[in-house]
Amino acid sequence: MRSRCSHLSMVLLLACSLAGCASSSEAGAAGDEGADLADVAVDTTTDAPAAPSDAIPGELDDTGACVCPKRMHCDERGLCQPDVCTKGEATCASLTAAKLCSADGGSFTEVPCQGDGVCFGGICWDPVCTPGEVAGCDGPRVLRCNSLGIDWIGLPCAAGQACQGGSCRDVVPNVLILLDTSGSMNWRTDISAAPTACSGPSCDPPWSFPNCDSGTLPRTGLGKAKRALADLLVSPTAANLRLALQRFPQQPFSADLFLGSAPTCDGGGLWAAPTNGALVSGDNGAHVTNEAGWFGQAIGEILPVPFAADAQSNLGEMARWVDFIEASTPTGASCAISPQCGAGGVCINGACQTMSNPELRAVGATPLGKSLFYAGEIFRQRVLVEGKPCTDTASCGSPHHVCIGGACHDPLADCRSNVIIVFTDGEETENVHVTDFFHPRVQAKRLHYGLGCGSDTDCVGGARCKDGVCRPPEGAVDETQKVCETGELPCNSVADCPDPCATWTGCQGLCTKAGVDLVEGAGADVLRDARGEPFSLTIHVVDASGIPGANKLIGAYGGGSQFSIDLSDSQAILDVLTTILGDTKAEVGCGAP
Numbered sequence: 001m002r003s004r005c006s007h008l009s010m011v012l013l014l015a016c017s018l019a020g021c022a023s024s025s026e027a028g029a030a031g032d033e034g035a036d037l038a039d040v041a042v043d044t045t046t047d048a049p050a051a052p053s054d055a056i057p058g059e060l061d062d063t064g065a066c067v068c069p070k071r072m073h074c075d076e077r078g079l080c081q082p083d084v085c086t087k088g089e090a091t092c093a094s095l096t097a098a099k100l101c102s103a104d105g106g107s108f109t110e111v112p113c114q115g116d117g118v119c120f121g122g123i124c125w126d127p128v129c130t131p132g133e134v135a136g137c138d139g140p141r142v143l144r145c146n147s148l149g150i151d152w153i154g155l156p157c158a159a160g161q162a163c164q165g166g167s168c169r170d171v172v173p174n175v176l177i178l179l180d181t182s183g184s185m186n187w188r189t190d191i192s193a194a195p196t197a198c199s200g201p202s203c204d205p206p207w208s209f210p211n212c213d214s215g216t217l218p219r220t221g222l223g224k225a226k227r228a229l230a231d232l233l234v235s236p237t238a239a240n241l242r243l244a245l246q247r248f249p250q251q252p253f254s255a256d257l258f259l260g261s262a263p264t265c266d267g268g269g270l271w272a273a274p275t276n277g278a279l280v281s282g283d284n285g286a287h288v289t290n291e292a293g294w295f296g297q298a299i300g301e302i303l304p305v306p307f308a309a310d311a312q313s314n315l316g317e318m319a320r321w322v323d324f325i326e327a328s329t330p331t332g333a334s335c336a337i338s339p340q341c342g343a344g345g346v347c348i349n350g351a352c353q354t355m356s357n358p359e360l361r362a363v364g365a366t367p368l369g370k371s372l373f374y375a376g377e378i379f380r381q382r383v384l385v386e387g388k389p390c391t392d393t394a395s396c397g398s399p400h401h402v403c404i405g406g407a408c409h410d411p412l413a414d415c416r417s418n419v420i421i422v423f424t425d426g427e428e429t430e431n432v433h434v435t436d437f438f439h440p441r442v443q444a445k446r447l448h449y450g451l452g453c454g455s456d457t458d459c460v461g462g463a464r465c466k467d468g469v470c471r472p473p474e475g476a477v478d479e480t481q482k483v484c485e486t487g488e489l490p491c492n493s494v495a496d497c498p499d500p501c502a503t504w505t506g507c508q509g510l511c512t513k514a515g516v517d518l519v520e521g522a523g524a525d526v527l528r529d530a531r532g533e534p535f536s537l538t539i540h541v542v543d544a545s546g547i548p549g550a551n552k553l554i555g556a557y558g559g560g561s562q563f564s565i566d567l568s569d570s571q572a573i574l575d576v577l578t579t580i581l582g583d584t585k586a587e588v589g590c591g592a593p
Contacts, residue, residue, distance in 0.1 A: 073104040084108065090122030095148070098122055118148050125150040137163035140415060140588065159586040160240070162415040171588045172400070173417035174242050174307065174383050175581065176375055177229070180424040181247040185222035185362035186266065189568035194266060195219065212265035212361070215324035221425050221544065221567045222362045226322035228573035233315045233322075237578045240585060242399070245305040245318050246378070248364060248371055249275040252338040252346045262348055265361075270328050270346045270353065272361030275301060278370065278430050287437060287524035291381050295374075300344075302374050304358065307383055311399040321360050328353035366500070367430040368422065368554070369440035372539070375420050376447050379537060380527050386413055387531030408530075415588050418537050420447070420558070421580060424551065425544040425567055427487040427500040432509045434485050437520060440551070441488070444558040445470075445516045447537040450526035452519030460526060460536035461559050469517055470526075477556045478514060485509025487545075488553045514553055540580050542573070 059067045066074030071083050083105030085091075093099035093110045098119050101108045113124035129135070129145035129152065136143050140162035141154030157168035186194050188205075199208035205219040206212065213223035215230075232238055250272045253263045263269050275281065280301045282294030289295035299306075304321050308314045333352040335341050341352035382397060388408040390396050396408035400416065403409075410416065431438040445451065449463035450470035456463075459470035472479075483490055484497035486509035491497055494511045501507035519525065526534045539558025543551045544567035555562035563576045 071105070073106045075106070081106065092119035092122060095119055098124055118150050120148055120150060128152070134166045136166050139163070142166060142168060157588075160588055162412055162588050164411050169412070170240050171412050171415045171417075172240050172242050173419060173584045174244075174379070174400075175417075175419045175421065175584060176244045176246055176307075176378065178246045178371055178375055178420055178422045179225060179229075179360065180366065180422075180426065181222065181250065181272070181360060181362050181364070182366040182424075182426060182429075183266075183363050184366075184426055185225070186220055188219045189221055189224060190219070197265075207265050209262070209264050209269070210326040210359075212269075212326075213324060218324075218570070220362075222360065223324070224567055224570045225423060225544075225573060226324065226360060227570040228577060229322045230319060231570075231574050232577050232581075233319050235578070237581050238315055241581060242307055243305075243314065243318065244303065244307040244378070245321060246303055246371065246375060247360060248367060249278055249280045249301050249374075250361070250363065251275050251281065251301050252341075252344075253348065266363075268363035269326050269359055269361035270348075270355055271304075271358060272363050274364035278365040278367035280374070287520060287522060289377050289381075295377055296381070299378070302371070303378060304360070306378075308399065309397040310394075321358050323357070324359065325357050326359035326361075327355075327357040329356045365429045366424065366426045368424060368428045368551075369431045369436070369438040369443050372420070372422070372440055372443035372447065372554075373438055376443070376527055376537065379418060380529070384413075384418065384527075384529050384535055386410055386529045386533070389530070417584050417587055418535070419560070419580075419584050420537055420539045421542060421577070422539060422551075422554065423542045423544070423573075427545065427550065428509075429486075429501050429507045432486050432507050434509075434512055434516060435518060437518065439485070440554050441514075441557055442516050442518050444539050444554045445472075446520070446525065447527060448539060448557060448559040449536070450534065451516070452521055452525040458526060458534065460534045469519060472557070476559075477553070479516075481514045482511055483514045483553065484511055487547065487550045488514070489547065489549060516557065542576055542580075544573075 061067050066078050068074050068080035072080040073083055075081050085101035085105055085108045087101060087105040088103050089101045091099045095118055097110045097112045099108055099110055099122070113119055116127050117124040118127060127149040129149055131145055131147050131149045133145040134142060135145070135152060138154035141156050142163045143152050144155055146153050157163060160170060161168040162171050188195055195205055195207040197207055199206065199211065205214045205223070213220050215227070218224050218227050250268065253268065253270050253273050267273070280295070280298035282298055284294065305314055305318045328346065331341065331345065331352040331354055333341065334350055335347035335352045336350070338345065338347040341347050345352050345354055385396055385398055385401060385408045388396060389406060390403035390408050393401070393403045396403055398408070400410045400412065401408040428440050433439060434441055436442065448461045449472050450459040452468055453459050453465035453470050456465045459465050462473045463470040481490060482492065486497065486500055486507065491511035494508070497509055497511055499508035527537070528534050536559070538560045539555060540560035541551050541555040541562040543562060543564050548564055552562040565572050565576055
């Protein structure tokens with residue numbers, strides 16, 4: 001907003017625009033009214049110069065008035081002279097004076113601004129601020145007084161930043177890495193088969209618990225992924241990110257789950273035994289969970305490294321899970337089953353152990369859809385806690401939120417990206433039909449766009465409510481194509497759809513329209529924060545199945561991208577993760593409150 005121009009200057013401008021500004025000699029001849037104007041204006045009027053040798057006589061119009069070409073005017077002798085300024089134009093002679101050109105262009109007058117007025121664009125403006133002064137934020141921009149002190153301007157912040165409290169701040173994204181820890185990730189990438197038992201320095205790779213694969217030259221899919229993650233965590237890309245690590249459901253080792261009495265590379269590890277039906281303990285199929293119920297109690301089975309509750313980095317803790325070392329320490333207590341060893345304890349050969357160095361292990365099925373549901377609950381309960389009741393800032397459990405008026409508030413919530421990166425080598429094996437609430441495509445749409453709706457306000461991510469269903473923006477998803485329910489490859493009939501479970505049990509999907517029409521109808525059509533406001537997550541898919549385009553619709557319905565990579569190439573995995581995270585940090589398009 002600009003200040004009002006000085007009253008006197010506006011009067012002078014109006015007078016000059018109507019009749020031109022008189023010179024000092026002309027003012028004297030104009031009588032009292034002209035004299036009054038001369039008293040106000042500084043007498044710096046410039047008259048037309050003497051006629052040059054190339055001056056031309058002016059032509060006469062029908063009334064006998066002198067007429068000259070453009071940018072010339074008639075003097076008192078009827079000669080055409082070059083204009084000394086642009087006819088009727090108001091400019092600035094200096095920062096403190098306006099320059100007013102006469103109507104005929106033959107003279108100009110300098111008019112000083114009143115008081116502290118500043119001339120800009122030929123008008124004197126009253127100052128409204130001190131040059132360089134910062135008044136706060138204008139959305140994501142810093143609101144700063146311009147160099148003349150007559151207007152406030154919004155200055156954009158650098159990529160990945162937005163204005164908070166009058167200065168540019170990094171908008172740290174929340175990123176959940178969901179890593180496939182199914183049994184197929186134990187396969188060697190060169191032969192698509194699990195390594196054979198082997199111990200000693202000559203093994204390629206080592207395959208005798210706890211030395212499962214090589215940290216320097218990994219051979220298995222999980223080993224390649226862990227190598228890429230380990231390199232990512234020590235790279236500049238990991239800076240200014242709030243990260244968490246999720247896996248498929250696993251529980252502590254228990255001898256009664258295996259034929260043997262100790263963990264093996266194939267069987268998982270001290271904390272990598274398969275869970276019942278690829279679900280966390282106590283999962284009753286509810287579509288909405290709470291922290292105090294089975295989900296909160298079993299969250300450690302899927303979330304080895306949670307989002308940090310404060311500004312402290314958790315990169316070191318995450319690195320421990322991908323360093324190819326697994327170790328435990330005996331507690332001295334006897335046991336028959338792991339629950340007798342307490343939280344985080346495992347029972348091995350009748351003795352309780354505590355984990356001193358954990359490790360990601362591969363065992364079990366591929367519950368992509370259920371894992372996306374769990375990821376959404378993690379964000380809803382622990383990350384996007386806007387409006388959650390609080391007693392102090394620490395009780396919000398988030399470095400992004402402050403406790404204001406008894407409720408958690410993130411000043412940059414509108415700017416912050418919230419992302420899930422799904423890394424998988426396969427296809428859904430548990431919830432294979434798109435009519436299932438826990439199908440991965442259904443969950444991706446739910447987390448990014450929403451499912452059922454009563455109006456557009458019930459949808460997120462740019463979706464619109466049409467006939468009670470949230471529909472993605474035009475062109476975002478081809479909902480009319482026919483695809484396999486598992487893997488999402490184009491098809492004409494079910495015969496075109498391979499069964500990802502063919503070697504152990506049937507989980508073949510049908511060939512159906514790609515569109516997701518499912519409506520939940522029980523209050524879980526979209527994620528909502530503690531205020532009841534809907535929010536959207538973005539889902540990217542890194543697919544290492546070796547099948548071009550596999551799981552592409554999970555990324556499309558998740559508002560993100562799908563990247564097909566070679567699981568045998570750790571550098572390629574690292575490059576894709578670096579690209580996704582780099583783009584995520586740079587994406588700040590917001591209107592911060």
